[in-house]
Amino acid sequence: MKITEPKESDIVSIQHEGAGGSQPATPAQPKINLDPDQARQLLEFARATVAHAIRHGETAEIPASGLPREIADAPAFGVFVTLTRSGALRACRGYWGKVGRLEEVVGSAARDSATLDPRFPGIVLEEVPLLELDVSLLHRPRVLDRSAADWPKQIVVGRDGLVLNHPKGRGLLLPQVASERGWDVPTFLKHLSMKAGLPEEAWRDPETKLLAFSARVYRDPPRYQECDVASLGKEAMEHLGEIARAILVGCAPPSLALRPELTETAPVRRGILLNLSTGGREAYFGINESLAQMTAQAAQRVLARARKHQRHPGELASIITLFRPLALRAGEDPSRHRGLAQSAILAQGGESYALSIPAPDRGRNVVEHTLKAAGKSLEEWRAKPNETSVTAFSVFGYRPAARTERRPVRAPARAGQFYPADEATMLQRIDHFLSQGEPDNEASCRAVMLPHAGWSFCGSIIGKTLARTRVPKTAIVLSPKHTPLGSRWSISAADAWEFPGRRVPVATDLRDRLVARCAAIDIEDEAHRLEHGIEVLVPFLAKKQPELRILPLVVGQASFEETATLAEALVEVLGEVDDQPLLVISSDMNHFATEEENRRLDHLAIDAMVTGDARTLHDTVRGHSISMCGVLPAVTVLQVLERRAGEKSAPELVDYTNSGQVAGDNARVVGYAGVVIA
Structure with a gap:
């Protein structure tokens, strides 16, 4: 007490x-x-x-x-x-x-x-x-x-x-x-x-x-303190990877000096998901089992199945830990589940189960999506709740460094889904969206905030905002982390990003300088492999600036104080370059409320954003449970601008819309805002 x-x-x-x-x-x-x-x-x-x-x-x-x-x-x-x-x-x-x-x-x-x-x-x-x-x-x-x-x-x-x-x-x-x-x-x-x-x-x-x-x-205090797996660090996750890899090749797990958190059991349900180079995956869940034990069990299942079918099990591609379980109840209002977009969902009935991991294309209703994969409807679950259990988990994904290869070029992951895969069509759409803005008002900006949904939903907001913006030769793009893959804070290890008909080089000099000043950032590719938050914006930036270089940075979960350390590192790097990069915040606004409620929440966040005060924006979004996915990139950039100028910036809202106004479905909408900061 x-x-x-x-x-x-x-x-x-x-x-x-x-x-x-x-x-x-x-x-x-x-x-x-x-x-x-x-x-x-x-x-x-x-x-x-x-x-x-x-x-x-x-x-x-x-x-x-x-x-x-x-x-x-x-x-x-x-x-x-x-x-x-x-x-x-x-x-x-x-x-x-x-x-x-x-x-x-x-x-x-x-x-x-x-x-x-x-x-x-x-x-x-x-x-x-x-x-x-x-x-x-x-x-x-x-x-x-x-x-x-x-x-x-x-x-x-x-x-x-x-x-x-x-x-x-x-x-x-x-x-x-x-x-x-x-x-x-x-x-x-x-x-x-x-x-x-x-x-x-x-x-x-x-x-x-x-x-x-x-x-x-x-x-x-709680009677039992749960382990925050995401805080264990790379070395601990590497050890889990070594255990899995040894078993996959038929060897005994190596003798390692494991952190206590990897060997301690927990009186709650947790899980390990192994993703393999063959495209297969294996999940193992247990109660009163350690993370090391569950990793070994999952790997042994993969090996046993491979031997049964006389095939190679494949190499370990990544490990996803599932922790902090939250049992969901069939009878409660679905609105209580709208905060689970970044959770893994397990639907299990008897010996069969379906597991969905956070991904951009998972859909709006993650519980209904997972139940459908398990062969159940939401109505069936509610009618017979004892036949199927549904559990949400916090997730932390990690690709063992020993198997991470630097890719000279990052291939497009969302072309044909979020934006056109054909070069001519893509450029035509960019020109169309830019024409909706006010090019006569183009000016130098220190930063912009752009949405990152499919272009059919938010392309006009991107176009109107960038029509106001003179894009320099370098852009630092900060995106939220929408998948559990890769490191929490990550800069792409690629030397260039590819889009239909074009490659955009990565600013490797800035990458090395920033990583040298911020130990929390990793240079790796896995966090970027399926991430759309940067990819959907770079074709617009490249159209505005033919000589564009980018520094692609994804920012996963962090406290306000942690964003301050990232901001300080960026300030130091920017102080060393003559031609100032454009800071690009990639963020949608609130997710999946009714149109009226979403608009109310969005404008609370926008009003906080235009104050230029990072703490105000952070506290408004957190205090009102606004699911603005790029709030951490936004508060980081606001801190950078304030420290560089010695005073708060004056962000300006260019335009706002939401998916309801585009698609006509006002029951569950996502908000989009474009902001310029001169």
């Missing part, structure tokens, strides 16, 4: 009660200070309530707490219960201004967190030991004086949490958010406005009412 200030994940998905414009009702002295034994009992009660609610549903009675009466009957003003798993938010629900007995308010918040957060797949009972649980006790609520001009004088960063009430939206931020991020009070108020889904200056609106409060958080 740990007592802390609240953390960022505590500020999402709040439920307001009694938080109108006047002074909220509050007990004379809410109970917030607990001794260690009292805190332990309260946290045990909250965790037991979570488990009880999962068993019995959202309408379940709150179980008996067993708390001493001085705690159970203590007054409470408001409570949040936050559930996280391996650092990822799983649920957060709470009550603001709900005056009552501490036992009742904590129990209600725990039950709601367990069952009612609609943004994520439902929590299952097996997850409860894996969850970190926070109980946040709110106190000292107070209405600030009406004059917005005086509010900055009444707020103390680090002491005050804030609640904004407006006829068009409400939002809450906890006290430590501003201090952790170095905000001053006006910045705090701008973010509070955006948290309410309003323009950043909405706090100045005469209809806005503002309340402040304080908070105390008690934390219960």
Whole structure:
């Protein structure tokens, strides 16, 4: 048990009660200070309530707490219960201004967190030991004086949490958010406005009412800490590769000094997928088995099948680890699954199964896609949920370095799918899209943001944006990582990229300089082999600049702080070259909400983008669960521009659309925006 200030994940998905414009009702002295034994009992009660609610549903009675009466009957003003798993938010629900007995308010918040957060797949009972649980006790609520001009004088960063009430939206931020991020009070108020889904200056609106409060958080760590496989590093994954390769050629696994994480068992289901040079693959799943054991089991299955059919098993092409399992429930709303685009999905019934891995062409509804591959429909799964289990996994893919060969030329992977495979048709389409822009307004830009979907959906946005842009001889293109293949951060090892009728050279001098300054970047090809985020943009850039060179960089998952290290390395490299490259952000906007909701989320992100502030964009996208796939490339570039110029940039939106406006399907759309930064 740990007592802390609240953390960022505590500020999402709040439920307001009694938080109108006047002074909220509050007990004379809410109970917030607990001794260690009292805190332990309260946290045990909250965790037991979570488990009880999962068993019995959202309408379940709150179980008996067993708390001493001085705690159970203590007054409470408001409570949040936050559930996280391996650092990822799983649920957060709470009550603001709900005056009552501490036992009742904590129990209600725990039950709601367990069952009612609609943004994520439902929590299952097996997850409860894996969850970190926070109980946040709110106190000292107070209405600030009406004059917005005086509010900055009444707020103390680090002491005050804030609640904004407006006829068009409400939002809450906890006290430590501003201090952790170095905000001053006006910045705090701008973010509070955006948290309410309003323009950043909405706090100045005469209809806005503002309340402040304080908070105390008690934390219960998970009973079992899951291994984050993606953090193990290249050497650990190389060791798994050596185990698999030895078995595939009929030898015993080598004696290696394996990291403990590779030999430790886990009480949760995990898996290993081996991809082979023959195009075949083999998956092995186990509980209470180590990653090393599962790798060996998968390789032995491949070898046994090859011997049975008297053929060569093939060489190991890549290893994909599947970890942090999330059991999905047939009866829950499909909207809870829309955040699983970057997850592997396993559908299994009896001895048969289907496994789908993140890929650009996997489709929108990944659960339905996987069920179909398993011979089931979504309706059949819902009708007979006990016959088929569906599980989502986090994935980390790795191609062992010993088998990675440098390719002098990267062949096109998406020609004929995302854009035309015929040179004449491709150039004709590029000219058509560029003609929709304003070439008379062409100017030098430091950076642009371009979408990367199929040209039929977003070609006009790309064309209009680049028509405004004078493309120099070098472009550094930063793309999100859409597949689990290759390294987390990767620059292509190829010397050139090929497109229909044209090869574009890679800026190998910049590649070497950047890798020398950022150890997290690998020079390798696997991350780029099926990646479309750069490929769909380079033909446009090459049409604008016949002497184009590119530096293709994919950026996988990272914290904001990690993007700062990448930005610093880029700043140093750019400081050494005379002709400044164009920085290209490859990013679509939100994915797969209704047209109306997608547009709302997209414009929250766009409004944050045009502030030029990287932290604002990052926090807006993460805080509103906006699936803007290129947010990390975007925040990296914004940091580069600010550090180079000594001030924030001024991005300008060129145009916006979404797939619904193009295809006519408004039920599940993807947004596309073009931005120039002079």
